[in-house]
Amino acid sequence: MNPQIVTFLIKCPDKKGIISALTGFFFKEGFNIISAQQYTNSLEGKFFMRIRLTSDDSVAISKNQLENKFSDLAKSYQITWKVDYGSKKQKVAILVSHTSHNLYDLLYRHREGELNCDVRMVISNHQKLKSVADMFGVPFHYAPVTAETKSEQENELTRLLDSHKIDLIVMARYMQILSAGFIDRYQGKIINIHHSFLPAFQGANPYKRAYERGVKLIGATAHYATKDLDEGPIIEQGVERVTHECTPASLKKIGADIETLVLAKAVNFHLNNQVIVDGNKAIVFPETGE
Structure with a gap:
């Protein structure tokens, strides 16, 4: 059975430490990062990221818990985001x-x-x-x-x-x-x-x-x-x-x-x-x- 793939799309003001904060968050919650693409618009001071994660049976966090926890992090960095769980076409x-x-x-x-x-x-x-x-x-x-x-x-x-x-x-x-x-x-x-x-x-x-x-x-x-x-x-x-x-x-x-x-x-x-x-x-x- 293929593991579930979760995709986050993220944009926010560019700020030192943002990549560390994001990857650290997902590592702490037990996810494996399979790809992380980022782009910084230095002219406008904006940061964009597409990050794809896998989870398995060892990840006990629910979708609601994940989104609530990520919302707390998002407030700190003024992140606008959306998430897709790949569960439906x-x-x-x-x-x-x-x-x-x-x-x-x-x-x-x-x-x-x-x-x-x-x-x-x-x-x-x-x-x-x-x-x-x-x-x-x-x-x-x-x-x-x-x-x-x-x-x-x-x-x-x-x-x-x-x-x-x-x-x-x-x-x-x-x-x-x-x-x-x-x-x-x-x-x-x-x-x-x-x-x-x-x-x-x-x-x-x-x-x-x-x-x-x-x-x-x-x-x-x-x-x-x-x-x-x-x-x-x-x-x-x-x-x-x-x-x-x-x-x-x-x-x-x-x-x-x-x-x-x-x-x-x-x-x-x-x-x-x-x-x-x-x-x-x-x-x-x-x-x-x-």
Whole structure:
């Protein structure tokens, strides 16, 4: 039986002795540290850490006891933190509109075990991609929307998401602007893919605008959705060199490949507890072979 893995994500003001205090705490409580990644932003005086621990039968402390004891330490160092016990897979909902490549890629990776999650549903404001969800055996929900019915449609989305206790919402080219209220409800739980290397070409038709500008690089950006369109904390980005011979159509084709890889990486980073959001930045710790 594999030992339970506990992951702490920590951020606080940088202070001498913080690493010793944290590692000493977990050692005292009987945990074995299997990886400890830290980053200090010396310009802003901030400290970030991702620390992964194992426990066995000799560790008698309960989750409540551990969190209460760690809270006492956190107060001393002004630590903001969250902990994951690895005991359950996160429940994921994918939102889409017309475009299929990101949906295909995510569902394929999920079927092959490359995404450590439970994809509970696909939701779309169009019926076009129902066959894709059916192909992978994932429930499909049709939620049409117009400018006049946006509020009612988001209420239906909320009902679906909450009734299935969804942990993460992935906007795989869902071509609707979410309301501020909806984003607030799921703050830090919505990942969006934008078909541009942000902050360039925000909003609609980025490939067309990239063509008109004659860019030599195109890219894609996965970020957490916020009230400000395409300005949330960036999780992952990718680029590809292009030439003056590219058309809007060929740029779109090249970009689709970039999008799938960038979105899959961002979703995995989130699922593996590799991301700490600090203001409008995402601190992403690299994989450690886990």
